[in-house]
Amino acid sequence: MPIIQIHNVTKIYPLPVGDVVALNGISLDIEEGEFVAIMGQSGSGKSTLLNQIGSLDIPTGGDLFIAGRNIREMNDDELTDMRLNTIGYIFQRFNLIPLLNLYENVEYPLVLKYGKRDTTGRPTELLRMVGLDGSIIEHKPAEVSGGQQQRAAIARALVNDPKILLCDEPTGNLDSKTGEQIMDILTDLNRQGRTVILVTHDPQTAEYAHRTIVLRDGRLAE
Amino acid sequence: MIGDFIFDLAMRNIRINFLRSLLAAIGIVIGVIAITAVGIMGANMTLSVTETLSANSDTIKVSPYSGGGGGMMGPPQGGSSSSDDEYITSTQLRTIRQIATPNTVIPVYSESDTIYIGGDEGRASIYGLAKSDISSFLSVTSGVIDLQSTNGALVGATLAERYGLKIGSRIKIGDEDGDSGTKTVKVSGILEERGMTFDINTDNAIIVTDRWFTTVYGGEGEYDEVIIKVKDINDIEALKTAIDDQLNRKDDEVTISDASRMLDSITSSLQTIISMMQGIGAISLLVASVSIFNVMMMSVTERIREIGILRSIGTRRKVVLKMFLYEASIIGVVGAIIGGVMSFILGYIVVLSMVGTTAYFFTIDSLIYVPYGMFIGVIICVISGLYPAWRASTIDPIKALTAE
Numbered sequence: 001m002p003i004i005q006i007h008n009v010t011k012i013y014p015l016p017v018g019d020v021v022a023l024n025g026i027s028l029d030i031e032e033g034e035f036v037a038i039m040g041q042s043g044s045g046k047s048t049l050l051n052q053i054g055s056l057d058i059p060t061g062g063d064l065f066i067a068g069r070n071i072r073e074m075n076d077d078e079l080t081d082m083r084l085n086t087i088g089y090i091f092q093r094f095n096l097i098p099l100l101n102l103y104e105n106v107e108y109p110l111v112l113k114y115g116k117r118d119t120t121g122r123p124t125e126l127l128r129m130v131g132l133d134g135s136i137i138e139h140k141p142a143e144v145s146g147g148q149q150q151r152a153a154i155a156r157a158l159v160n161d162p163k164i165l166l167c168d169e170p171t172g173n174l175d176s177k178t179g180e181q182i183m184d185i186l187t188d189l190n191r192q193g194r195t196v197i198l199v200t201h202d203p204q205t206a207e208y209a210h211r212t213i214v215l216r217d218g219r220l221a222e
Numbered sequence: 223m224i225g226d227f228i229f230d231l232a233m234r235n236i237r238i239n240f241l242r243s244l245l246a247a248i249g250i251v252i253g254v255i256a257i258t259a260v261g262i263m264g265a266n267m268t269l270s271v272t273e274t275l276s277a278n279s280d281t282i283k284v285s286p287y288s289g290g291g292g293g294m295m296g297p298p299q300g301g302s303s304s305s306d307d308e309y310i311t312s313t314q315l316r317t318i319r320q321i322a323t324p325n326t327v328i329p330v331y332s333e334s335d336t337i338y339i340g341g342d343e344g345r346a347s348i349y350g351l352a353k354s355d356i357s358s359f360l361s362v363t364s365g366v367i368d369l370q371s372t373n374g375a376l377v378g379a380t381l382a383e384r385y386g387l388k389i390g391s392r393i394k395i396g397d398e399d400g401d402s403g404t405k406t407v408k409v410s411g412i413l414e415e416r417g418m419t420f421d422i423n424t425d426n427a428i429i430v431t432d433r434w435f436t437t438v439y440g441g442e443g444e445y446d447e448v449i450i451k452v453k454d455i456n457d458i459e460a461l462k463t464a465i466d467d468q469l470n471r472k473d474d475e476v477t478i479s480d481a482s483r484m485l486d487s488i489t490s491s492l493q494t495i496i497s498m499m500q501g502i503g504a505i506s507l508l509v510a511s512v513s514i515f516n517v518m519m520m521s522v523t524e525r526i527r528e529i530g531i532l533r534s535i536g537t538r539r540k541v542v543l544k545m546f547l548y549e550a551s552i553i554g555v556v557g558a559i560i561g562g563v564m565s566f567i568l569g570y571i572v573v574l575s576m577v578g579t580t581a582y583f584f585t586i587d588s589l590i591y592v593p594y595g596m597f598i599g600v601i602i603c604v605i606s607g608l609y610p611a612w613r614a615s616t617i618d619p620i621k622a623l624t625a626e
Contacts, residue, residue: 083534097528097532112224156535
């Protein structure tokens with residue numbers, strides 16, 4: 001059974017000047033362990049689709065099953081728990097919490113999940129895995145480079161052992177060398193069995209994926 | 223606990239915006255001080271008045287009925303007097319004595335008149351009392367209580383201090399330009415300060431013999447009031463009823479009152495004044511609450527992306543709500559603690575300067591206003607933070623993440 005099942009999903013944003021159809025009848029299955037790249041021009045609907053899969057938003061029509069559950073039938077707390085336990089989100093702008101240091105940023109989802117500070121050493125282990133070690137992890141996000149922030153963001157996305165990793169232009173704010181290092185980490189994670197869905201408009205980045213889906217005007221162009 | 227983590231986040235945000243948070247907390251400090259210090263002052267005033275008047279709880283006062291006398295035993299309020307007499311007659315006094323025996327009955331003549339001491343002119347109450355009655359309820363700090371000569375007089379402590387009166391000082395009483403001219407009395411004794419009393423207020427008064435009084439003002443046997451000093455305060459109600467039955471049987475002749483009604487009336491008036499002052503103080507808390515609201519709304523606006531991040535990685539709405547409520551609560555608790563400590567200090571100073579004694583300061587009735595004011599300060603902060611916190615928790619995570 002596919003880990004993500006998208007059936008005839010539409011997303012319409014009602015605006016005073018008229019409705020904007022961001023997604024128009026998308027149907028798509030993604031199997032567990034797949035590495036899928038979603039491509040398309042700006043405004044094609046790729047980020048909107050990722051937001052639906054990431055349970056940050058709910059489709060206007062159709063059905064969207066994540067790990068067997070239809071997100072259109074879930075309440076806000078259930079969607080939030082889905083983001084905490086099943087999905088790991090990696091953003092273009094890293095989106096680390098500025099008040100917390102790198103270690104605390106990675107630890108935070110664990111605290112949310114278990115209701116207590118971590119004693120297992122998992123945040124340190126994951127930070128080491130993505131190449132962050134030593135005193136650097138005690139620095140606030142604003143005190144480290146973009147590449148280091150993105151590595152910490154990846155560690156944070158992994159800390160609750162999610163089945164699905166959603167990456168929205170993860171190399172978009174990085175230089176090419178650092179971007180390649182980040183993509184290597186994502187490839188390794190996919191090899192370990194995680195489903196990776198990557199939004200990009202860079203064909204070179206998309207080459208890391210097993211399958212590429214192209215969106216045009218809210219529809220599948222493949 | 224996630225609560226600890228979120229509390230830590232709230233603390234860090236307050237530290238980052240320290241000055242802004244401090245200014246908001248100062249508003250709470252001022253508000254807490256305003257309502258607490260006024261409350262403490264009011265409680266101390268009430269306790270002071272209560273104790274003073276309680277010392278007069280053994281006193282019944284019988285006055286000629288003049289149509290008023292709300293709350294006192296006697297004729298109904300607003301009725302017109304059926305008696306033309308504005309004094310207690312000798313017959314009425316006799317009746318009172320018969321009823322009140324074996325308690326002490328003190329008939330009092332009183333007048334307010336112009337006085338001249340050296341080159342100074344002023345006004346004072348003049349009380350005429352029987353020599354034997356004077357020592358039964360008054361005492362002196364200097365001189366003698368017994369008025370040996372006819373023109374001897376006792377003066378109140380305040381009056382003596384104001385005009386520098388000593389034993390042997392002479393006081394001219396009466397209008398120098400009037401037909402009857404002035405009479406001179408010689409100070410024989412200076413009375414002990416009595417403060418607020420229910421019977422007669424002697425601090426700003428001159429006590430003369432009844433003989434001297436009636437010689438100067440006339441009206442022998444026409445008393446302005448009669449004071450009864452009761453030996454057992456449990457007899458007060460029965461005595462009042464008996465006098466009322468006798469003297470007001472046909473017409474309304476006298477008003478009979480005791481200190482308890484006066485005490486109720488004064489404490490009630492004090493409470494009203496204190497409540498009004500606290501209400502004014504509460505306005506500063508209202509202003510502080512607007513400041514807290516503003517600070518919290520700014521915090522939500524500035525941290526909108528952070529809220530988006532928290533929500534996108536699995537933070538429930540109620541956790542975000544809690545984080546902002548913690549922030550408001552921290553400002554409130556800090557403001558309330560500082561305000562509570564300062565209220566304690568300022569309250570002490572205000573009580574000392576306005577009530578004149580701190581004898582009642584360390585009582586529960588007085589200090590209860592400190593936790594009371596602090597509690598209100600914290601509650602105001604939490605209430606002010608409710609809407610901003612709710613707004614933060616309901617922000618759409620996608621919109622929050624894309625906010626600049």
